[in-house]
Amino acid sequence: MFYVVSIAIMLTMALALVRAFLGPSVYDRVLSVNVFGTKTTLLLAVIAFLYGRPDFLDLALAYAMINFIGILAVLKFFQVRSNQQQKNQLPGDDLNDNRD
Amino acid sequence: MTTVIDILSWVLLLAGSIFVFIGGIGTLRFPTFYTRLHAASLTDGIGTILILGGLVLQAGWTLAAFKLLAILVFLLLTGPTAAYALANAADMSGMKPEENEVSEVEK
Amino acid sequence: MVTLFAVFLLTLLVLTAIAVVQTKNLFVAVMLMGIFSLLMATVFFILDAADVALTEAAVGAGISTMLFLATLALTGEHEKPSKKGPWISGLVVAITSLILIDATFEQPYLGDPMAPVQQHVAPWYLEMTPELMDFPNVVTAVLASFRGYDTLGEVFVVLTACIGVLFILSAGPGAPNPKSPRIPTAPSVGLRHHLIPRVVGKLLIPFIVLFGLYVQFHGEYSPGGGFQAGAIIAAGMILYALLEGEKQALKVLPQSVLIGMVVGGAMLYGMVGVVGMLMGGNFLDYSVLSSNPVSGQQIGILIIEIGVGLAVCGALLAIFHAFAARRSVG
Numbered sequence: 237m238f239y240v241v242s243i244a245i246m247l248t249m250a251l252a253l254v255r256a257f258l259g260p261s262v263y264d265r266v267l268s269v270n271v272f273g274t275k276t277t278l279l280l281a282v283i284a285f286l287y288g289r290p291d292f293l294d295l296a297l298a299y300a301m302i303n304f305i306g307i308l309a310v311l312k313f314f315q316v317r318s319n320q321q322q323k324n325q326l327p328g329d330d331l332n333d334n335r336d
Numbered sequence: 337m338t339t340v341i342d343i344l345s346w347v348l349l350l351a352g353s354i355f356v357f358i359g360g361i362g363t364l365r366f367p368t369f370y371t372r373l374h375a376a377s378l379t380d381g382i383g384t385i386l387i388l389g390g391l392v393l394q395a396g397w398t399l400a401a402f403k404l405l406a407i408l409v410f411l412l413l414t415g416p417t418a419a420y421a422l423a424n425a426a427d428m429s430g431m432k433p434e435e436n437e438v439s440e441v442e443k
Numbered sequence: 444m445v446t447l448f449a450v451f452l453l454t455l456l457v458l459t460a461i462a463v464v465q466t467k468n469l470f471v472a473v474m475l476m477g478i479f480s481l482l483m484a485t486v487f488f489i490l491d492a493a494d495v496a497l498t499e500a501a502v503g504a505g506i507s508t509m510l511f512l513a514t515l516a517l518t519g520e521h522e523k524p525s526k527k528g529p530w531i532s533g534l535v536v537a538i539t540s541l542i543l544i545d546a547t548f549e550q551p552y553l554g555d556p557m558a559p560v561q562q563h564v565a566p567w568y569l570e571m572t573p574e575l576m577d578f579p580n581v582v583t584a585v586l587a588s589f590r591g592y593d594t595l596g597e598v599f600v601v602l603t604a605c606i607g608v609l610f611i612l613s614a615g616p617g618a619p620n621p622k623s624p625r626i627p628t629a630p631s632v633g634l635r636h637h638l639i640p641r642v643v644g645k646l647l648i649p650f651i652v653l654f655g656l657y658v659q660f661h662g663e664y665s666p667g668g669g670f671q672a673g674a675i676i677a678a679g680m681i682l683y684a685l686l687e688g689e690k691q692a693l694k695v696l697p698q699s700v701l702i703g704m705v706v707g708g709a710m711l712y713g714m715v716g717v718v719g720m721l722m723g724g725n726f727l728d729y730s731v732l733s734s735n736p737v738s739g740q741q742i743g744i745l746i747i748e749i750g751v752g753l754a755v756c757g758a759l760l761a762i763f764h765a766f767a768a769r770r771s772v773g
Contacts, residue, residue, distance in 0.1 A: 244354070249455065309681070316516050
C-alpha cells in the first residue's frame with residue numbers, strides 16, 4: 237500500500253517538475269517548488285513507514301519548515317524587487333515577461 | 337480490530353494519493369496561474385490530511401503518530417499561507433486573473 | 444522497488460540539472476536549484492543516509508535558496524550572453540563525463556558487502572560505537588569522535604569562509620559601473636503589509652527553533668547534530684528577519700554577537716581538545732573528560748556539537764545580514 241502512495245506522490249512530483257520547466261511566469265515556478273516541497277515531505281513520511289523507521293519522520297518535519305521559509309524568502313525577494321523598480325522607474329516588468 | 341484500522345488507513349492513504357495525483361494533473365494542465373494555484377493548494381490540503389491521517393492510523397499510539405500530527409499541523413498552517421502569499425505577490429505584480437485567462441487559453 | 448524509486452528520482456534530478464543549465468533567467472535557475480536540492484535530499488534519504496538528507500534539506504533547499512535570492516537582489520536577473528563559443532567547455536565536459544562513465548564500471552554495486560568501503564574501517568566503527576559511546580547514531584560518533592580532527596577542520600573552514608564572505612561584502616560599493624547602475628532600495632521593512640504570513644510565521648518561529656534544539660541535542664539518537672541544527676535555527680532567525688525586517692533582527696542578534704558565535708563555537712571545539720590534553724589524554728580524545736570513559740565521550744561529543752551548532756548558525760546569519768546590509772547601502 238505504501239508503494240502505491242509513494243508512486244502516486246512521485247508521479248505528482250514529476251508533473252510539478254514539468255510545470256516548473258514550462259513556466260511560463262515565475263510565479264508558476266515558485267508554485268511548483270512549493271508543490272514539490274509538500275510532496276517531498278509526504279513522500280519522506282511514507283518512505284519512513286515503508287522502511288519501518290518512524291524516527292526518520294524528523295526529516296519530514298524539517299522539510300515542511302524549510303519549504304515554508306523558502307517561499308516567504310521568495311515573497312520578500314519580489315517585494316524588494318518591486319521596490320527597486322518603483323525607485324528607478326525601470327521600463328517593463330522583468331518578472332512577467334520571462335520566456336527563457 | 338487491527339484489520340478494521342488497517343483497512344481504514346488504506347482507504348485514507350488511497351484517497352489521499354488520488355487527491356494528490358489529481359492536484360498534480362491540475363497543476364500541469366490548468367490554463368492560467370491562478371487556476372493552477374487553486375488546483376495545487378486545495379488538493380495539497382486534503383491530500384496531506386488523508387495521507388498523514390492514514391499513516392497516523394498505521395503508527396498507533398506512538399511518538400511517530402505525534403510527529404505525524406506535528407507535520408500535519410505544520411503543513412496545514414504553512415500550505416494555505418504560502419498559497420496566499422504567492423497569489424498576493426502575483427496580484428501585486430499586476431497579473432490579473434481575467435486578462436490572463438483570455439491571453440493564455442488561446443496559446 | 445525502492446531502488447526503482449531512486450532511479451526515477453535520479454532521472455528527475457538529471458532533467459532538473461539540464462534545465463538549470465539551459466535557462467537564461469537566473470531566478471528560474473534558483474527555483475530549479477531548490478527542486479534539485481529537494482530531489483537530492485530524497486535520494487539521500489532513500490539510500491538510508493538520513494543525516495546527509497537532513498543537511499541537504501536545511502542547507503541546500505533552505506539557506507542556499509535564500510542566499511541565492513539575496514545575491515539576485517543585488518545583481519541582475521538575466522544571465523549575460525557569453526561571447527565565446529561553447530566548444531571548449533563542451534569538449535571538457537564531454538571528456539570528463541566519458542572518464543566518469545568509464546570509472547563507474549569499476550565501482551562496486553550499491554550495498555556490495557565486498558566493496559572496499561565496507562571492508563576498511565567501517566566495520567570497526569559499527570562495532571565500537573555501542574561499546575565506546577553507548578548511543579545508536581554511528582554517524583554522530585564518526586563525525587564527532589572517531590574523526591573529530593576532520594570535523595574540527597570543517598568548523599574552521601566555516602569560520603574562514605564566513606570571514607572571507609564578510610570581507611568581500613563589507614567592502615565599499617566601489618566606483619559606480621556605468622553599465623549597471625547600482626539600484627538604490629527602500630530601507631528594509633520586512634513583510635509589513637502581509638498580515639497572514641507575518642502572523643503564521645511568527646507563530647512558527649519558536650517551534651522551528653525548538654526543533655533545531657531537538658536536532659542539536661538528540662543528534663546521538665536520531666539523525667541530526669550541530670551542522671543541521673545550526674542551519675535550522677539560522678533558518679528560523681532568517682524567517683524572523685524576513686518578517687520584521689533585517690534591522691529588527693539585528694537588534695535581537697547583533698552582528699557582533701553572530702561573529703562571537705562563529706569564533707566562540709570554533710574555539711569551544713578546540714578548547715575541548717586542549718582540555719583533554721590537560722587532563723592527560725590526546726588532543727580531542729574525550730574519554731579522559733570524565734572518570735567513566737563512556738560518559739566522557741558523551742560529554743565531549745555534546746560540547747563539540749554545541750560548538751559546531753554555534754559556529755554554523757552564526758556564520759549563516761552573519762552572511763545573510765551582510766547581504767542585506769549591502770542591499771540597503773546600495
